[in-house]
Amino acid sequence: MSEEHFVIIGNGPAANEAALTLRERDSKARITIVGQELKGQYKPHLLPDFIAGAIEEDDLYLTGPAFFKERNIKLRLGQKVVGADFRGGWIILEHKEIIPFSGLIIATGARPRIPETVQIFEDLMLTLKTPADAKVWIDRLSEVDSVVLVGGDLVSLSVTDALVSLGKRVNFVIDEESFWPVPFSYEIREQVARRLVARGVRVLSGCRLMRVRRLSATSLEVVTDCETLHAGILGAFFGLIPNVKFLSRTGLDIERGILVDEHLKTRFDHVYAAGDCAQVYHPAIRNYWVSIGYENARLLGRIAALNLLGGKFTVEVARESIFRMDSIRVNTSWWMEL
Amino acid sequence: MPKVDVTVEVCGMAGDGTIAAGGLINEAMASGGFSVLGFDSYPAEIRGFGRCVARSRIGSEPILALGDQTHVLISLNDEQSGVRVPFLAYNALVFFDSNPPVYLNEKQSVAAAVEPGMTLIGIPFSDLATSASGSARGRNLTALGGFAAVCGAAPELFRNMITKKFKAKGEKVLESNLKSFDAGYYYALSNLSDRMRPLFALPEQSDVAGRLIMSGNEAIGKAALDAGVLLYFGYPITPATPIMEYLAKHLPTRGGAVIQMEDEISSIGAVLGSFYAGTRAMTATSGPGFALMTELITHGVMAEIPAVILNAQRGGPSTGLPTKTEQSDLHAAVFGGPGDSARIVIAPTNVEECYYYTVMGFQLAERYQTPVIVLTDFYLDNRVEDLPVPEASEWEKADGNLYPAADSKGTYKRYAVNESGISPRAIPGAEGFAYTATGLEHTERGTPDYSPENHMLMTEKRYRKIWGALADLPAPVEFSARGSMDLGVIGWGSTFGAILEAVDTARSLGYRVGALKITSIYPYHVQEIKDFMSRCHQVLVPELNYSGQLANVIGHLCGKELIRLNQVTGVPFSPSAILARIERILKAGAL
Numbered sequence: 001m002s003e004e005h006f007v008i009i010g011n012g013p014a015a016n017e018a019a020l021t022l023r024e025r026d027s028k029a030r031i032t033i034v035g036q037e038l039k040g041q042y043k044p045h046l047l048p049d050f051i052a053g054a055i056e057e058d059d060l061y062l063t064g065p066a067f068f069k070e071r072n073i074k075l076r077l078g079q080k081v082v083g084a085d086f087r088g089g090w091i092i093l094e095h096k097e098i099i100p101f102s103g104l105i106i107a108t109g110a111r112p113r114i115p116e117t118v119q120i121f122e123d124l125m126l127t128l129k130t131p132a133d134a135k136v137w138i139d140r141l142s143e144v145d146s147v148v149l150v151g152g153d154l155v156s157l158s159v160t161d162a163l164v165s166l167g168k169r170v171n172f173v174i175d176e177e178s179f180w181p182v183p184f185s186y187e188i189r190e191q192v193a194r195r196l197v198a199r200g201v202r203v204l205s206g207c208r209l210m211r212v213r214r215l216s217a218t219s220l221e222v223v224t225d226c227e228t229l230h231a232g233i234l235g236a237f238f239g240l241i242p243n244v245k246f247l248s249r250t251g252l253d254i255e256r257g258i259l260v261d262e263h264l265k266t267r268f269d270h271v272y273a274a275g276d277c278a279q280v281y282h283p284a285i286r287n288y289w290v291s292i293g294y295e296n297a298r299l300l301g302r303i304a305a306l307n308l309l310g311g312k313f314t315v316e317v318a319r320e321s322i323f324r325m326d327s328i329r330v331n332t333s334w335w336m337e338l
Numbered sequence: 339m340p341k342v343d344v345t346v347e348v349c350g351m352a353g354d355g356t357i358a359a360g361g362l363i364n365e366a367m368a369s370g371g372f373s374v375l376g377f378d379s380y381p382a383e384i385r386g387f388g389r390c391v392a393r394s395r396i397g398s399e400p401i402l403a404l405g406d407q408t409h410v411l412i413s414l415n416d417e418q419s420g421v422r423v424p425f426l427a428y429n430a431l432v433f434f435d436s437n438p439p440v441y442l443n444e445k446q447s448v449a450a451a452v453e454p455g456m457t458l459i460g461i462p463f464s465d466l467a468t469s470a471s472g473s474a475r476g477r478n479l480t481a482l483g484g485f486a487a488v489c490g491a492a493p494e495l496f497r498n499m500i501t502k503k504f505k506a507k508g509e510k511v512l513e514s515n516l517k518s519f520d521a522g523y524y525y526a527l528s529n530l531s532d533r534m535r536p537l538f539a540l541p542e543q544s545d546v547a548g549r550l551i552m553s554g555n556e557a558i559g560k561a562a563l564d565a566g567v568l569l570y571f572g573y574p575i576t577p578a579t580p581i582m583e584y585l586a587k588h589l590p591t592r593g594g595a596v597i598q599m600e601d602e603i604s605s606i607g608a609v610l611g612s613f614y615a616g617t618r619a620m621t622a623t624s625g626p627g628f629a630l631m632t633e634l635i636t637h638g639v640m641a642e643i644p645a646v647i648l649n650a651q652r653g654g655p656s657t658g659l660p661t662k663t664e665q666s667d668l669h670a671a672v673f674g675g676p677g678d679s680a681r682i683v684i685a686p687t688n689v690e691e692c693y694y695y696t697v698m699g700f701q702l703a704e705r706y707q708t709p710v711i712v713l714t715d716f717y718l719d720n721r722v723e724d725l726p727v728p729e730a731s732e733w734e735k736a737d738g739n740l741y742p743a744a745d746s747k748g749t750y751k752r753y754a755v756n757e758s759g760i761s762p763r764a765i766p767g768a769e770g771f772a773y774t775a776t777g778l779e780h781t782e783r784g785t786p787d788y789s790p791e792n793h794m795l796m797t798e799k800r801y802r803k804i805w806g807a808l809a810d811l812p813a814p815v816e817f818s819a820r821g822s823m824d825l826g827v828i829g830w831g832s833t834f835g836a837i838l839e840a841v842d843t844a845r846s847l848g849y850r851v852g853a854l855k856i857t858s859i860y861p862y863h864v865q866e867i868k869d870f871m872s873r874c875h876q877v878l879v880p881e882l883n884y885s886g887q888l889a890n891v892i893g894h895l896c897g898k899e900l901i902r903l904n905q906v907t908g909v910p911f912s913p914s915a916i917l918a919r920i921e922r923i924l925k926a927g928a929l
Contacts, residue, residue: 038532040454065428065455075454095436095460097447132532 004029006308007091007099009081010107011035013294014275014301016062018105019073021305032074032099034081034091037130040065045158045294047134051141052162060131084250086268103270103308106247106258107301110240110276110292118150118236121212124220125236128155137233144232145169148222150209156237157192160201170201171229173222175208204229240292242277255279257290262314264304272308274300280315342372342398344537345405346485348478349391349422350414352381355478359412360392361722362482362503366495367396367538368551368724375401375835377721377910382576382660389418396538401723402688403836406914409537410489412481414463416448423451431535433484435477436460459488459526459533466521476518483522490536493523550727554692554719557728558648558712559584561696562620564730568594569619571608573601576660577716578622578650602627606634606647610709613644614775616739616765618700622648625667626657629674635709636675639800641775642753642763644703644710644739648696651715653908662908663716665831666883671711672860672891678797680804682706683859684811685713687834692718693728695857697735698812704738706807707763713859715882717910718832739763742771751782755795759803804861811858814866817841818852824924825851826874828867830859830888833880833911840916849924856888864895871896876923878903880916 006022006029008015019033042060049055068075080094090100112127126137141147146169149156156172163170174193193203207226212234215221222229242257253259253267257279264272264280275297279288291300303313346363350356357378364376375395381388395405407427413419413434426432434448444450449458461484463477470476479500486493500519504512552560559581562570570585572578586596599605605621612619623631628649638645651667653659671683682702686695696712703710742750742762752773754761761782764771774784779796781787817838818826829837834855841853854870856862871877877896879889880903886893889900903919905911 038457065453069453074450076449076452077454078458079449092441093447093449095434095442095447095449096438096440097442097444097449099444099450 004102005100006031006103006105007101008033008105008107009091010109010275010277011037011041011075011077012107012109012275012297013041014109014297014304015105015107016041017298017301018107018274018305018308019068020071021302022309023071023073025306025309030074031072032076032101033068034076034079034093034099036078036080037132038078039131040067040075040077042131044129044155047128047131048155048158048162050131050134051128051137051159052165054162054165057131060134080246082246084247086251086266086271089270101270104272105301105304105308106244106266106271106273106277107275107297107304108243108277109297111243112236113238113241114236115238118209118212121209121234122236124212124214125150125234127236128159129240137235140233141166141168143218146171146231147233147235148173148220148229148231149235149237150222151175151236151238152192153237153239156235157196159235159237160196160199164199164201169231171204171222171231172196172201173204173207173209173224173229175206240276242279242290244277255288259288263307263312264300264315265307270308272304274304342396342538343401343405344397344410344489345393345395345408346410346412347391347393347408347422347425348412348414348481349389349419350478351418352388352390354390354414355475356380356390356414357392358503359414359478359482360394362479362496362499363392363394363396363485364722365499365502365551367394367491368549369498369546370492370495370538371546372538372724373397373399373401374551374724375404375721376723377404377717379909380661389415389421391422402839403913404721404910406912410485411448412485413448414478414481416442417446419448420445420451423448423453423456426452426456428453428455430456431459431488431533432456433459433461433481433488435463435481437462437465439464439474457533457535459484459530461522461525461530463522466525467518470517470521471514473514476515479515479518480522480525483519483524484526484530485522486519487523487526488530488534489538490534491538493519548727549724551722551724552689553580553722554686554689554714555580555650556584557689557692557725558622558696558714558719559588560728561693561730562700563588563592564693565618565697565700565735567618567620567700568592569608569612569617570594570596570621571599571605571612571619572596572621572623573599573605573627575602575624575627577652577719578624578627578648580719581622581648581650602630603634606631606638606645609645609647610634610638610641610643613703614641614766618646618704620646620648620700622650624650624652624660625654625670628667628670632670632675635681635711636677636679637777638709639675639679639681640677640777640779642707642761642800642803643775644700644707646696646699646703646710646712648712648714650719651713653716653906659908661716663832663910664882664906664908665715665833666885666887666906668713668830668859668883668887668891669885671713678801680801681708681860682710682804682807682811683713684710685831685857685859686718687829687831687855687857689718689721689723690725690728691857694730694734697730701734701736701738702807702810705740705810706760706803707740708804713831715832717882721832741765747771752784753780753782753796753799755782755799757802758806759799759801760806808858808861808863811861811863813858813863814870815855815857816852816870817855819845819850820852820873822873822875823850823852824875824927825849825878825920826854826870826876827851827878827880827916827920828854828856828870828888828892829880830856831882833882836911836913836916837880839913840920843913843917844920844924847921849920851920851924856892859888859891862892867892868895876901876927878919878923880905880911880919882906882911
């Protein structure tokens with residue numbers, strides 16, 4: 001029996017694709033996925049639909065509990081990795097369990113970004129990344145009739161649609177960091193603003209969030225440099241940043257994400273990173289890039305798995321539609337750190 | 339109110355407070371009006387190593403047996419709990435210590451064993467208990483606090499039971515235990531809002547007055563007290579020892595005594611001596627001890643001296659499986675010993691019956707002047723159930739002895755042959771009523787006589803007496819729609835609860851099945867059993883023994899071959915195992 005034990009940290013598209021690729025190429029190896037979410041892989045783009053009540057919670061999930069078991073892949077959910085020794089070949093979980101590995105793929109994805117200037121108000125903001133976040137939105141929306149959205153990344157536009165469909169009053173504060181990390185032009189930003197207005201959304205374009213104050217359980221005061229707003233919920237949509245903080249003292253090279261070469265390998269043998277958590281070296285531009293999008297993540301997960309098994313594949317990211325609103329459409333596959 | 343049917347399991351190493359935690363769950367939930375059936379399994383060895391598991395099935399309707407799957411696992415020791423994961427429901431909750439004192443490898447971590455669909459609930463049991471009370475000893479209560487918060491079990495129920503349990507140990511001990519519980523409760527409320535699963539909506543009309551929760555062994559002990567027992571003679575043995583402990587606590591307060599004998603032979607000898615002298619006494623043992631008693635039990639048969647012997651069966655033969663359950667002493671109880679030594683054997687099927695059948699045992703022993711064997715087993719002795727406070731009637735507790743008429747003084751024949759086979763029994767020392775109590779075959783006056791005619795006469799007398807006891811023995815109880823059935827399931831002892839649940843389920847699925855509960859093992863109600871069998875196209879007898887011991891005893895009453903379902907795994911039948919067999923039989927019959 002094979003002594004190999006491949007461990008994958010994360011349970012998103014990159015992680016799942018990596019696990020399936022490993023199993024496809026090695027029928028005997030032990031494969032373990034460690035994910036922090038309580039349930040299996042979900043479809044993040046459906047979260048706004050879930051908030052709008054257009055779909056049920058079960059519709060969010062891609063696979064049932066038996067999917068990985070049938071493929072002899074151990075899926076460990078609701079479990080958090082807090083440390084690692086990459087030379088020693090083990091990771092450690094929050095509950096003090098040590099898991100040895102012969103190969104590791106880190107695919108922890110990304111988490112909502114809150115700009116440093118407004119981090120002190122983080123507890124008063126709602127973000128949207130997971131089904132659990134969506135449930136908080138649903139719970140809070142049942143008590144309020146108005147929402148302020150700030151930032152304005154790609155997810156926020158779908159959320160706006162959901163809120164409008166629920167009959168909520170929406171104020172949208174778009175500042176220069178909107179659509180981060182995609183450097184959109186002023187023209188596109190204004191075009192998006194006009195479309196939002198056409199849907200009944202009040203847009204404060206070019207305004208900056210200054211401070212937030214809770215007035216009551218269902219009321220917030222949101223102060224911008226343009227005007228002061230009152231709403232039941234403040235939604236923060238400033239994009240995503242790689243979810244790698246827990247690896248900060250493990251010896252990995254980390255900037256915004258985990259730095260990997262064009263084969264997705266980290267500085268440690270048998271340790272790879274894939275998906276939103278990775279910053280991939282591009283030999284042509286001699287710099288690192290990050291990607292977003294479901295298909296990109298899957299592709300990176302597959303390449304990481306193939307290379308872990310001895311391959312030498314390099315990443316060639318397909319162009320992917322990441323943003324669409326009426327006739328405004330932006331295609332991108334990767335970009336440099338801003 | 340939605341129907342509640344939840345199985346909770348606490349698992350840990352011996353010494354972790356596993357059984358204590360399980361006991362508190364049982365008592366707390368029963369005090370909330372739920373029906374509870376709890377059962378503990380633990381290693382044969384003394385404290386310090388080995389897996390302990392306390393299982394509780396909690397329902398809003400009467401619970402008849404342990405459930406098939408566990409819905410909530412509370413791990414007090416991850417390495418031990420990991421092996422329990424295959425027995426969990428697909429969406430089970432698993433509570434575990436999220437900050438154990440040492441690092442674990444995968445094999446030692448319950449988190450490594452859980453499957454997707456199950457929800458891990460990490461609570462730093464040890465840390466919280468230490469912070470709250472200064473010691474990690476209360477971590478089992480911290481775990482219960484977390485369980486109560488996440489599962490929506492009213493915390494006051496637990497606090498009341500903790501108070502009841504620790505009050506006698508002083509204010510400091512009580513306070514530290516309550517703090518340990520609250521630490522887990524409030525931690526879960528504050529930190530685990532995403533994992534809440536309210537499973538225990540309290541029954542709307544929870545009438546708990548007049549109900550209590552007790553184990554089979556406690557019920558037997560209480561029954562002995564209520565029946566007026568003054569002397570208990572015994573030698574400790576699992577799973578009967580708790581009866582001795584219970585009586586050791588209570589008998590001295592009423593002028594009685596528990597005397598630990600040098601072995602089981604002397605124990606039964608002392609019980610026979612006590613009854614001979616007119617004082618109710620009992621002994622309790624298990625298979626190996628019962629084997630030692632058999633010669634003197636037959637002495638009681640021959641000399642027609644009452645005795646009550648409780649045989650708490652465990653896995654055998656020989657020392658066997660001391661802490662596992664089995665129903666394999668039926669042959670020994672009914673037939674064990676030299677000669678044709680008919681005696682009464684009765685077998686309760688639940689905790690409430692443990693009480694009433696034990697009280698009945700004393701009445702029957704005196705009335706029929708014979709050893710009466712009450713046959714229980716590990717699963718029945720150690721499980722707890724909620725039940726109405728048992729209280730035997732005056733009639734049930736009454737002196738069952740048939741004393742000689744005063745005018746027979748001087749002409750008294752201790753073993754007078756008559757129609758009933760019951761001869762008046764004088765208490766030794768009564769002037770003019772002297773007799774010889776002997777294990778030798780004897781005449782009506784008790785003098786030895788080995789003649790063919792006398793041995794025939796006396797053997798017939800003794801059998802006539804025992805079979806005459808059927809008039810006082812509980813008849814089989816049928817659970818069916820009457821009429822003819824495709825399958826009848828006959829059961830006895832602790833197994834019957836699982837049988838009844840399986841049969842109830844099968845009937846709800848449209849199968850024409852019924853169940854028959856037999857508690858009078860010997861003598862048995864021939865006509866009633868025959869009547870049931872005759873209305874069943876097929877008859878199934880599930881038993882926790884390999885040889886089908888009840889089926890062997892009653893099989894001749896059935897005109898067809900009995901179908902046997904025998905299990906010797908050391909664990910009780912699950913209702914689903916019996917249901918599966920029922921369905922297989924009926925589907926095969928339908929082909």
